Amino acid sequence: MKLILKDIHKEYERGGKNFTVLEKINLEISQGDFINIIGRSGSGKSTLLNIAAGMLRPTSGLVELNGENLFLKNDSALSLIRNKKIGFIPQGMSALPNLNVIENIILPSYIYPSREKNFAEEVAARAKDLLMRLKISELEGAYPSELSGGELRRVIIARALINRPEIIIADEPTSDLDVKTSAGIMEFFTTLNAEGMTILLVSHDLDSLKYGRRVLTMQEGNLIEGNKL
Ligand SMILES: Nc1ncnc2c1ncn2[C@@H]1O[C@H](COP(=O)(O)OP(=O)(O)O)[C@@H](O)[C@H]1O
């Protein structure tokens, strides 16, 4: 796995005026990395993660996953790559209210279902394994409205993992959670990383800083090595 962001520049338009959010970002993410990005609200962290996950086109610059330029792909090829290779957890992501926990988790695997004959059983087994690892097995048949914030977040994480992605990209996966629940989730990411999963995440609170192998700060449209807050 290799994800490369090369000279990423992003401008938005607001009230008829252009403004720059990302100046010129360069970042190389290799197999097994665990990168934690911090930065003030509005500094462009979500913009950067959305671009890295192939969800948002930069104004200029390129994103390469395993040598393939994501934004040169057509929409269907890009969706396929995102679905199979990138476990993206957008900021404020929620579950579908009319599906129960296990249905929410397996949903991404049915977007491009495999034709293998044991596909349904295999996906269900994978979902149950994720539920167990995230310690929410007893919630399999519950609906999102019946879950606490931390439980819901675990469901979203399981959903991002169901297709066995090559990288997890998570935007503030512990926001609005209490300290203990946040720590539990960050420890889960640490375990995943120890097993070889590559992780790129944004965290909002300084408690999360002790997690991850590399910390970067988003400041004035650039990424700076270390904690500069
Ligand atoms: N679609 C958009 N159009 C215009 N401005 C946007 C858009 N999305 C975000 N912004 C602005 O870009 C800046 C960076 O936003 P964001 O990437 O969400 O920062 P962060 O995640 O660090 O809080 C903010 O000033 C925000 O208001």
Ligand SMILES: [Mg+2]
């Ligand atoms: Mg954000």
